[in-house]
Amino acid sequence: MKKIAIIGGGIIGMTLANYIDQKKYHVTLFDDPTGQATSASAGIISPWLSKRRNKQWYRLAKDGAGFFPKLIQDFQLDDTIYRQSGTLLLRPEKQLAELLALAEERKKNAPEIGTIKQLSAEQTQQELPLLRPHPALKVSGGGRLDGKAYLIQMHKLAEKKGVDFISQRAQLADTTTVIYGEKREVFDQIILTVGPHLKKLLAPLNYQVDLRPQKGQLLVFQTAFKNSGDFPVAMLDGEADLIPFSAGKILLGATHENEAAWDLKETPEAFEQLTNSTRKFLAEPERLLEQSFHYRVGTRAYTSDFAPFFGQLNDHLLVASGLGSSGLTTGPYIGYLLADYLNTGNANWQEYQKELSNYIQFEKTLASN
Ligand SMILES: Cc1cc2nc3c(=O)[nH]c(=O)nc-3n(C[C@H](O)[C@H](O)[C@H](O)COP(=O)(O)OP(=O)(O)OC[C@H]3O[C@@H](n4cnc5c(N)ncnc54)[C@H](O)[C@@H]3O)c2cc1C
The missing domain is CATH 3.30.9.10 (D-Amino Acid Oxidase, subunit A, domain 2)
Structure with missing residues (x-):
């Protein structure tokens, strides 16, 4: 069975963990929740009257809001979590x-x-x-x-499915090795859903990330x-x-x-x-x-153009970040799309974003030094 690490247990990471096919993959989720956006959020899901002109963002936010009935059914979200x-x-x-x-x-x-x-x-x-x-x-x-209540419910369900949780800050030694505490562990795929921390996490691997x-x-x-x-x-x-x-x-x-x-x-x-x-x-x-x-x-x-990005960065790393102030709306759907990609190989997200290279670049000069 292939091994997957998810680093970051906010709304993307936790949704992703629940949608990944546990018969195909063994999932370990690392999370240090300091400053987490999901549990601090206000909770508004209502993107339709936004005056933002970015059509790809609007499509993603619209489909993200339209995804909620499935989310509620799949994970038994009651009125105290979503209404x-x-x-x-x-x-x-x-x-x-x-x-x-x-x-x-x-x-x-x-x-x-x-x-x-x-x-x-x-x-x-x-x-x-x-x-x-x-x-x-x-x-x-x-x-x-309620972002916090959502994560509690999703944690409970993921644990039942066999996801391992490690409440520690994780780093990357290379594209397949996660370092946490004194330990190092190798994975087939690592998915980085760490919100604004992505820039720091990818810096040692010589990636430049457009995030603030x-x-x-x-x-x-x-x-x-x-x-x-x-x-x-x-x-x-x-x-x-x-x-x-x-x-x-x-x-x-x-x-x-x-x-x-x-x-x-x-x-x-x-x-x-x-x-x-x-x-x-x-x-x-x-x-x-x-x-x-x-x-x-x-x-x-x-990101500089206020748009989220997500997808496969190289053979072993997937990323998702830049959700800004509408990530409760887009985050669950992004988690689902990434899981679907891992489960079936279908990347159904071109209509929602620019190429990943707009946001993340590999610095060859840094790498060769
Ligand atoms: C005050 C506030 C109000 C908001 N209101 C709304 C709203 O009304 N509607 C809406 O749609 N959106 C809202 N948002 C935006 C939304 O909350 C975010 O866009 C969304 O939650 C981001 O999800 P995420 O999973 O990308 O990141 P996060 O929720 O930030 O999760 C990332 C997780 O990764 C952890 N992490 C980072 N680095 C590491 C590491 N090296 N090792 C282990 N763990 C790590 C973080 O600590 C965190 O727990 C609001 C945000 C804030 C702050």
Whole structure:
């Protein structure tokens, strides 16, 4: 039986581990979760109304969102992990007609967007009583995923299937050898799903990777809204979004801090930024912003053109990274596509990305020194 190592246990690595055919491969997953994006994430799955012009990214994000019904069925994800809550987009009245037209157009190729409805200010407040009256667009197909709960479920299922987990930082000695602690182990294939750490991990093998880290912080409030589990997600007009989960838990996030890079400190500036931009949308701000809260901090991975990349780098290494701020949406599908490639040999991903060489280059000069 062939041996596979997955380095990185975020949303890609953990999904991949569960979809790999365990009759063909023995899988070992290495993960040191420091700064992990998946467990720090906000949870919004609603890519259809993005104004990004990158068509390959949009196809990937659309198909990633459309993949959720299969994901839910394959891994028994209950409401506490994923819920199709619907999404509200709060925008000034005059922008809503344009957004509605975009949504209707995109629905032709993405029926999973569900029903699209322009809401009056009062209807929006009825949908989400936290809010002041404000006009919005509602798409019923939008959802929210609890990244941490997803990983716990996927870990449990993968362990049952026979995946070995090693909670340690791993390095590469060469394209087939993983070093962890005092040990070295050789694998037939190694899949690197380490988010922004890919650059560091591949540097000793003389690969240059186009990636930068970005810090993200969000606030997790514990409120008295007992029915918060039924609330839709609200994408506010500005930096912050409201993502309600069950039992009164409501997330407010997230920051996008390029200069802070790898820093994982919780900062009062993030609290100020997120709460100040949200206050004007709330009916009774104190019912959210003055409740007990804690921070979540994680590091996203960005490429120069803000697009993800994934695929076979050489005979023994596969990679996936650069998911930016939409990786909960695209990550499970990327994990599935990589597993399908390992299981069947079919690489069904050309329509979703540029060539890998746009993001990773082998430096011959470095190698020959
Ligand atoms: C605050 C915040 C809010 C977000 N909100 C959303 C959202 O609402 N919707 C959405 O779609 N996306 C969102 N995202 C983006 C999304 O979370 C990420 O794009 C996605 O989780 C990236 O998944 P990944 O598997 O590539 O990386 P990660 O989740 O970062 O996983 C990589 C793992 O590899 C580990 N690792 C790294 N190096 C090594 C090593 N050498 N050895 C062992 N382990 C290693 C890391 O520590 C980590 O555990 C958000 C991100 C942040 C930070």
